Amino acid sequence: METYKLKFLAVLLITTLMGCGNSQQNSDKNSKMGAASDSTSTEASGSIKQKITPCLWVDKDAKAVANYYLSIFKDGKLKEYHKYKNPPQEKGQEGQDSFETAVMEIGDIEFSILAAGPYFKFNESVSFVINCKDQAEVDYYWDALTANGGEEGSCGWCKDKYGLSWQVVPVEYFDLINSDDPKVREKAMKNTFTQKKILLSELK
Known part of the structure; x- marks a missing residue:
């Protein structure tokens, strides 16, 4: 020690x-x-x-x-x-x-x-958010990070092959969950919890 x-x-x-x-x-x-x-x-x-x-x-x-x-x-x-x-x-x-x-x-x-050696491992307490301009960019980063040993998580979270956590989020998502319309907010938030990769079409 x-x-x-x-x-x-x-x-x-x-x-x-x-x-x-x-x-x-x-x-x-x-x-x-x-x-x-x-x-x-x-x-x-x-x-x-x-x-x-x-x-x-x-x-x-x-x-x-x-x-x-x-x-x-x-x-x-x-x-x-x-x-x-x-x-x-x-x-x-x-x-x-x-x-x-x-x-x-x-x-x-x-x-x-x-x-510097196998002493420490990544965990979800630290993650990096990728602000994506549209669904196509979300798809790209999600597929790239979860390939070759990566792992899908829930609600837009995933891990790459080294175990580092990422949140792949379209910027429009924040508009939905912070909308002035409570119905828009509720639908977006509710459907988020049923997803792995964020799919905007299912949140609107």
């Missing part, structure tokens, strides 16, 4: 330092850009672009995990990938001699991926 704690603290320290380093690099770059330009944007002044970054802990293969999500979210990109050696005393019971990190960007949001 003590070895595990040390390993966790070591990983936490390294990833924290990475984040600080990246922020400092961005700040330095932005400061240089500000010196060479008359722009008064917040980026040029050296502020942090994204204050909070979701970090996803997975078992292994940070780059493969990132590539999986980037194959679904087509507008994304892989921004960083690193592999680190664990000190001998930090290998733990799993005998893992290295860990990996990656940074991907999806929909203008950066996600950090930490592949």
Whole structure:
């Protein structure tokens, strides 16, 4: 147990330092850009672009995990990938001699991926909502996320093959459940509980 704690603290320290380093690099770059330009944007002044970054802990293969999500979210990109050696005393019971990190960007949001062993699993207490413009987009993300080991849930919830929870929701859905017409609200809410994937045609 003590070895595990040390390993966790070591990983936490390294990833924290990475984040600080990246922020400092961005700040330095932005400061240089500000010196060479008359722009008064917040980026040029050296502020942090994204204050909070979701970090996803997975078992292994940070780059493969990132590539999986980037194959679904087509507008994304892989921004960083690193592999680190664990000190001998930090290998733990799993005998893992290295860990990996990656940074991907999806929909203008950066996600950090930490592949550091099978110690933690995702659960429904944290999920990500995908706001979809129409039913076709709902169908696309639902099918993509539940394929190859994913899992359908209820009321628009599903899990991908890594066990991460998603809510795939058409934006029109919120108009229905918050309608000024109580009959519209009641029908939409009632029928939601009978669905897995959200089907707008059955809610209206």
